Amino acid sequence: MPGPIRLGLSRGWLEVREFVREWESVVFTFTLPSLVLLLFGAVFDGAFDAGMPAVDFYLPGLIAMGLMSVSFQTLGTGIAVERERGGLRRLRGTPMPPTAYFLGKTVLVLVLALAQLVLLLGVAALVHDAAMPRNTAAWATLAWVFLLGTVSGALLGTAVSSLARNARTAAGVVVVPFLALQFISGIFVPVALLPDWLLDTASLFPLKWMAQGMRAAFYPDGFSAVEPSGAWDLHLVALALGVWCAGGLLLALTTFRWKTRKDG
Template sequence: MNAPTTNPTNPARPAPERSTRLPGTFRLGLSRGIVEIRSFVREWESMIFTFSMPALILLFFAVIFDDMFDINMSAVDYYLPGLIAMGLMSVSFQTLGVAVATERDQGGLRRLRGTPLPPASYFIGKTVLVLFLAVGQVALLLGVAVLFFDAALPSGAESWVTVGWVFVLGTVACALLGLAASSLARTAQAASAVIIVPFLLLQFTSGIFVPVPALPEWVFNGAALFPLLWMAQGLRAGFFPDEMASMEVSGSWDLPLVALALGTWCVVGLVVTLATFRWKTRKDG
């Protein structure tokens, strides 16, 4: 009986091992961001209210206040930068703060923390959502202003660069402020008072509806502690002609001060968020 032989030219190959490497934090964050966007879009009532409110205010102001003020500028052109700033804070500070507080109260954050999803991926996902909402908000406001009222847009590359960095710094600062403020709300119902009420007050004290020179000094000084006033001032610098700087409190756009204020809020918001963010409610321990 012959012994079995092996073919040296065709050795047995080991079965290929399946890769067990998980996707990276950034990739998981992008996937989480897509989920966040889909979830937001499905709530069409909230989506319509979030996007339409600044545009509706712009339409009302265009009809009511046009030719009322002697500033050689239409009401749409005057209010557009401030309403863009308001819209950016709405989709970052307000929307994010209320959403995170609701997720925490309903146990969504606690359950998510028990999954392999890295915490950083959760915040990347929220960043993707905020950027999506911010770009959509600005596009809608500019579209309404240009298509219906022939609004004047920034005229040069330098003005657009100013609008760009104010957009980025302001949105990041307000988003971090919203994350930090979400931890102040004990319940989802309390989030409306904790987040929306201060936001409404800031709209009337930050030069959005009322011209900055008309504000009492103590009101202006209080509003200057928060990013909305500086966002509005930076956007006015990008949209308005240079001679309109005389209407600011200091008589100039003070763009270095705007950058410093918004950059400081980005740092402060990040530090406060890292120090105070909670995955569980206080009643859960």
């Protein structure tokens, strides 16, 4: 038998092929952040008073939203559907080790996240000539926030998938809190306008920290003054996302179910 890593990579390639065959999922997953970026650029162009073009202002937050979508939302709903259809139970009965299944999901999420990032950067640069990260350090910040944020979102989505009673309720369990987090995490509403109690609530989840890290990568240094602390606080971003990676792994390991509740 092949080893778990080889099986996991093969499983990941299968996951990617299965995902792209569902064109509705591809369109919904990848078009929303880019569509919002295009709309905001068109609606607020020339009427945006933030010291930068509207596209430059919203791009970091929409990147964070896109990465959270392809990790948290994709796995949170997708795994619930697989469990409901009996796919997980059948996989558990095969000689494939469980680690290969989770490695396959990791490969899927990283491929989707990279594609989402490239698409958003391409749309922003080609359509609106948006500003990109200004130096090597900013690109490095983009890279580690991308990695930690995507992993934490994927682990949280895996854990949340077990909360849904069935595939029909999975969308509500995953999409509703994700939508609420977008409005309190600095994605659509500037953090300077949010009440402290909402920011404190958002700080308990990874999306707020992903958006803050992305702003540090894309915004000029002087714009750190708009943050609640007056600084980017990248050490706190790394700490929060790292804690969510560890905590998400613990939640996923302790809550993951191969069968539905009615199957026992």
